[in-house]
Amino acid sequence: MKIKQISVFLENRKGRLYDVCSLLGQKNINIRALNVAETESFGILRIVVNKTETAASVLKEAGIVARITDVVAIEVEDQPGGLADILKVLAQEDLNIEYMYGFIEKSSDKALMVFRFDDADKAVNILKKNNIKIVSEQGIREL
């Protein structure tokens, strides 16, 4: 139950993030979750969208460097300590998180978060075993 994320390489240039977002907007692609990793000289935009394959080909046609990667979307109780409970499980199970970020929308009274693990399949198994709710690709589309 992994979901697809699109990673976009952004060189350090004015308006580059705007270029990418406006292009997706024109093609009627909705961004569900977004995060920008920045370094001194470049950035990586990570997005989860409603139409992953379309978005990827739109970006490619525009000459934008992008790649689809696997991430896991997890439901987090929207209350104090909600995220900590999940992180505790991950720590106990020795699962390493590369990075994480939140969804813009909520499906219910739960918050949605994207997690990137070294090994997404292993992570999914462990999360299931610990009764942590994972959101499917279908679930994301229906948001």
Next chain:
Amino acid sequence: MEIRYWNKEVETASREKIEEIQLQRLKKIIEAALKTPFYSRRLPAVGIKTPDDVKSLNDLRKIPFTMKDDLRQSYPKGLLAVDTKDVVRIHTSSGTTGIPTVIYLSAKDLEAATDLVARSITATGADNNDILQNMMSYGMFTGGLCMHYGAERVGMMVIPAASGNTKRQVQLMKDFRTTVLHVTPSYLLHIHSKLPEFGISLNDLALRKAFIGAEPHSENTRKKLEELYNIDAYNSYGLSEMNGPGIAFECQYKKDLHFWEDAYIVEIINPKTGELVEDGQQGEVVLTNLIRTAMPLLRYRTRDLAYLHTEPCECKRTHRRMSRILGRSDDMLIINGVNVFPSQIEEVIMRVPEVGTNYQILVEKQGALDRLIVKVELYPKMFLGEAKQIERVKSKISDELKASITIKPAIELHEQGTLPVSEGKAVRVVDTREKL
């Protein structure tokens, strides 16, 4: 001013005498050259089969120029005239495309080269009372070891500090009362900006002189250094192909560099036509080494641009003087004293699958020092989606460049199609440093 000489007879010899020495030595060098695979083909082709075929210095002009590429193609032994058992030292310098060039010195050659460095040092007025801190890199680069030998010959106390580690350099200067530095001008400027940070003032130091070289610099830079440190700075010229430092050096009067003409025949040519130009006219420096028999080099095109003086110098030396180096007739870059060819950088970039074939080389000043930035384009198919991967690609390119050109550039990754495309002559190199 008391004028000091290392070998007054030679240094003040008449023109006739200098030319007599040149011809006599040239014959010996021709004899050695005929023993090398490279010149044993080239010299008979222009009618020089024995040393006696050279009857006057004018006969030198029959010999075609030797290019850096000839050295590269002769690597490693094509220009070696003796058995390696008679070689006591080699030095290499970076080649234009990854293949280095090498020089060989016999014991006698090293002796002669050392003697010229001693002559150069003495011409500046320095002597065995002086303490020399040699801040050029040791190892394969001639600037370190060859200056070291010459300074020892003079009897100076030599501190083989080598390059880098600014704090330690300043500490050494202070603790050992260094009086003379051998250093690149940009590094000397850089050190000055660091003194307050180290809590050291000029009063703590005993500096009197600096031999500055390995990179072109303007008269303004020299004046600035002299004022900042309250020292005399002497311009020095050398290149590893000719044994390194001690080819031409400024005397106490600091009015351009005396070429040691008993040891080197210097010609200035029009780099486009290969024709000799008149004294006083700028052109490319072409050198024939008269003191190295293990590896002869005849009419070597240095690619350095300069002009010669003929008017007599106040120091009474008769050897002609050369202007400071005014530029290059090729695309070689000098970055903090290190010679770098854009082709070396290109060769590395082409080996990295994660980046495309478009690139740009940017050289700029960061404070007193030079900074090299290599811009490359990320090849879309090789992007795995993670910042970590990009950082790995950057370090890989940077490490491989370090291995090739000895300096570690900053790497900038760009999106495909954003760097200038190679249409005929793309602007691959952007050098924003001040022009001389």
